[in-house]
Amino acid sequence: MKAKVFVTLKPSVLDPQGKAIHHSAEHLGFQQITDIRQGKYFEIALDESVNETEARAAAEKIAADVLANPVIEDYRVEIVP
Amino acid sequence: MSAFRDMKFGVIVFPGSNCDHDAYHVISKHVGQPVDFIWHKETDLSAYYAVIIPGGVSYGDYLRAGALARFSPVMKAVKEFAASGKFVFGICNGFQILCEAGLLPGALIRNAGLHFISKHVTIRTENEYTPYTNELKEGSVLSIPIAHAEGNYTCDDATFQALEENNQIVFRYCDETGEVTDDSNPNGARSNIAGICNLDRNVLGMMPHPERACEELLGSNDGRNIFRSLTASIAAAAN
Numbered sequence: 670m671k672a673k674v675f676v677t678l679k680p681s682v683l684d685p686q687g688k689a690i691h692h693s694a695e696h697l698g699f700q701q702i703t704d705i706r707q708g709k710y711f712e713i714a715l716d717e718s719v720n721e722t723e724a725r726a727a728a729e730k731i732a733a734d735v736l737a738n739p740v741i742e743d744y745r746v747e748i749v750p
Numbered sequence: 751m752s753a754f755r756d757m758k759f760g761v762i763v764f765p766g767s768n769c770d771h772d773a774y775h776v777i778s779k780h781v782g783q784p785v786d787f788i789w790h791k792e793t794d795l796s797a798y799y800a801v802i803i804p805g806g807v808s809y810g811d812y813l814r815a816g817a818l819a820r821f822s823p824v825m826k827a828v829k830e831f832a833a834s835g836k837f838v839f840g841i842c843n844g845f846q847i848l849c850e851a852g853l854l855p856g857a858l859i860r861n862a863g864l865h866f867i868s869k870h871v872t873i874r875t876e877n878e879y880t881p882y883t884n885e886l887k888e889g890s891v892l893s894i895p896i897a898h899a900e901g902n903y904t905c906d907d908a909t910f911q912a913l914e915e916n917n918q919i920v921f922r923y924c925d926e927t928g929e930v931t932d933d934s935n936p937n938g939a940r941s942n943i944a945g946i947c948n949l950d951r952n953v954l955g956m957m958p959h960p961e962r963a964c965e966e967l968l969g970s971n972d973g974r975n976i977f978r979s980l981t982a983s984i985a986a987a988a989n
Contacts, residue, residue, distance in 0.1 A: 681906070682859065682904060683859065683860075683862060683902070683904070683938065685860055685861070685862055685863070685864045686860060686864065689864060735813070735817070735821075736813070738814055738817065738850065738857055740849070740855075740856060740857040740904075740905065740906075741857045741859060741904060
């Protein structure tokens, strides 16, 4: 069982790294990009004894308590059996 | 600074803390009080009147600056220490750790200009009624060095309103005359916030390094005012 966690900055939070990446991408010739924002991706591997409900609960707790700072970030969990 | 009866300070050391020796030196030499290094696995802080969470790169700033340090065993003790009214002083990475641990509101994110900035800045004392600023006056300007890449203080509107209403903003970046301006803001911090305290005022976090501003040789000794205030406050609380 694997949990995929996506952590993204809240829309209201300044992302200067995303902006720097955006400028670099524009140098490649892509003018149609209106914005790039950078986030984080985590994979949590869980052993076979864990079912999907437990995996989701565990991943949500890890995401909320460790992986994301709720002041500035949102998170989303996907479970891969 | 005169020595009151012994008031032991502690300087917490995480793997990656690197400003612990400067803080130790200031307490030992300039404040003139006994001081210990406290390894992050320690859980007993009963010997101390104040603890300093120093600057550096605890846990390599992995995940987010300060994010992993808050799970160290010592932090549970620090929370109880703070709840009991004793003094917790977070400097730079220490401020980041206090925000991650929920002992102070808000968060410190990447400097708006992306660069790591290492230079002396001027900060304005916004609140002279805290244990860390009672020897200063509102408006007092201090020259203190900063050295950080994630010093941009941010919070939501409700938190900001609460900080203002409760006078929790203790220092703001300002120009040399004490005016709070955009140009004097080195990192994009909301409302030029350089340091805040909790509601009870016993916990303070600031991004600049007052422990690097206690000797003229290093460019400024304005930091002494903060340590003098804190020492006097501890003495008053102990009596």
